[in-house]
Amino acid sequence: MALTVDEVKEIASHPQWVSVAESLPLTKKSLISDLDSMRQQCGEFARAVIEVAVARKSAATKLPGTWIMSSEAAQQATPYLVAVARARRLRDTGLSSFADVTCSIGTEVAALSDVGLPAIGSDIDAARIEMARHNVPGSRFLLADALAPAYDADVIIADPARRAGGRRIARPEDLLPPLPDLISAWSGRQLAIKCAPGLDFSEWEGEVALASVDGAVKEACLYTPGLALQARGRQVTRSALVIETVGKRDPLDLDATTVTRYDDTMDDDCDVRAAGRYIVDPDGAVVRAGLVRHFAAAHGLWQLDERIAHLSGDRLPEGVSGFEVIEQVGLKQVRKSLAALDCGAAEILVRGVDVNPDVVRKQWKLRGSKALAVVITRIGKTATAFICHPRAKG
Numbered sequence: 001m002a003l004t005v006d007e008v009k010e011i012a013s014h015p016q017w018v019s020v021a022e023s024l025p026l027t028k029k030s031l032i033s034d035l036d037s038m039r040q041q042c043g044e045f046a047r048a049v050i051e052v053a054v055a056r057k058s059a060a061t062k063l064p065g066t067w068i069m070s071s072e073a074a075q076q077a078t079p080y081l082v083a084v085a086r087a088r089r090l091r092d093t094g095l096s097s098f099a100d101v102t103c104s105i106g107t108e109v110a111a112l113s114d115v116g117l118p119a120i121g122s123d124i125d126a127a128r129i130e131m132a133r134h135n136v137p138g139s140r141f142l143l144a145d146a147l148a149p150a151y152d153a154d155v156i157i158a159d160p161a162r163r164a165g166g167r168r169i170a171r172p173e174d175l176l177p178p179l180p181d182l183i184s185a186w187s188g189r190q191l192a193i194k195c196a197p198g199l200d201f202s203e204w205e206g207e208v209a210l211a212s213v214d215g216a217v218k219e220a221c222l223y224t225p226g227l228a229l230q231a232r233g234r235q236v237t238r239s240a241l242v243i244e245t246v247g248k249r250d251p252l253d254l255d256a257t258t259v260t261r262y263d264d265t266m267d268d269d270c271d272v273r274a275a276g277r278y279i280v281d282p283d284g285a286v287v288r289a290g291l292v293r294h295f296a297a298a299h300g301l302w303q304l305d306e307r308i309a310h311l312s313g314d315r316l317p318e319g320v321s322g323f324e325v326i327e328q329v330g331l332k333q334v335r336k337s338l339a340a341l342d343c344g345a346a347e348i349l350v351r352g353v354d355v356n357p358d359v360v361r362k363q364w365k366l367r368g369s370k371a372l373a374v375v376i377t378r379i380g381k382t383a384t385a386f387i388c389h390p391r392a393k394g
């Protein structure tokens with residue numbers, strides 16, 4: 001549910017309202033009684049206050065807990081850790097003026113400001129600009145169309161909206177604003193444009209930088225050549241930033257996480273051979289960036305098949321998760337094997353084979369007492385399954 005400019009202004013001047021709402025259950029079942037209770041405190045603004053409290057709860061591991069946001073804006077926002085990682089690499093370019101032309105609630109501007117880079121934010125949605133002003137005090141925010149440049153900066157950051165009417169967008173020209181129009185509106189500037197990870201970036205001449213947090217791929221960011229990283233004497237064209245917060249104290253503090261970067265200037269020399277003791281399913285950012293071989297070479301792993309992203313090794317590299325193999329069987333033998341091993345629950349991973357994990361899980365009728373994992377993959381033309389111990393971390 002969207003917020004209006006007036007609602008944002010009222011909530012910003014009554015911060016105690018959201019604090020009170022945050023102490024309510026805020027579940028689907030409690031919604032009516034939560035609304036009744038907030039109406040006594042803040043009258044007509046109760047719905048908006050509940051909206052902000054619910055949005056904060058949903059974004060607790062993603063965005064600062066004091067921000068004003070709607071659920072949709074929270075869902076669209078860049079995870080703060082990813083925005084800070086981008087801000088740091090932009091700081092290292094030495095360029096001096098930055099603008100986020102689809103700034104929404106101000107996430108990128110806040111991250112830039114955190115690393116000491118003043119930035120302007122603009123958006124076509126007045127309520128979001130009002131939220132950004134509250135969330136990032138001291139920064140400049142303007143109501144402006146990203147397709148009609150109203151100001152200038154060395155680096156333009158943009159994050160076109162990826163959903164329309166709840167539908168996922170698959171074509172760059174369907175993004176809001178459309179990607180080709182955005183690029184032509186700001187031609188001549190250095191660009192950092194966030195996109196859905198699933199789009200086809202094969203034509204992009206700069207760097208396509210994938211980022212994941214705790215195994216979930218969050219974005220692909222397109223950097224023009226002037227912003228692309230240089231490594232080993234070459235321009236990086238594909239990179240993957242793998243951020244792990246699990247077990248760390250503060251999900252908003254990048255320095256309290258483990259950050260690993262892979263790119264296509266790294267060595268990609270790895271073997272293709274039969275499985276060793278472990279199967280490793282590389283992080284989604286590595287896979288989407290096309291850096292599976294680089295990842296394998298960096299960790300002393302090898303491929304099971306040169307076209308499939310499942311890797312193998314005789315030990316788990318530090319910080320990398322994988323599965324210790326119990327046995328390798330044909331797909332038709334999996335059910336019998338799992339029963340013999342007393343399996344009652346299985347994590348199922350599939351690559352290169354047309355198998356739906358939910359469907360096979362039902363077919364296997366697991367009734368045992370042990371948790372196991374099944375990695376279904378293709379080697380050459382043959383589908384095969386590895387029955388494994390549960391996921392472990394090196």
Ligand SMILES: C[S@@+](CC[C@H](N)C(=O)[O-])C[C@H]1O[C@@H](n2cnc3c(N)ncnc32)[C@H](O)[C@@H]1O
Pocket residue numbers: 073076077078101102103104105106107108122123124125128144145146147158159160161162176177
């Ligand atoms: C995915 S959100 C951006 C999220 C932001 N990067 C963050 O981390 O919070 C996309 C934003 O683009 C804005 N937008 C859509 N079309 C626009 C246009 N033509 N000009 C400026 N902003 C636009 C939307 O209002 C929305 O706030």
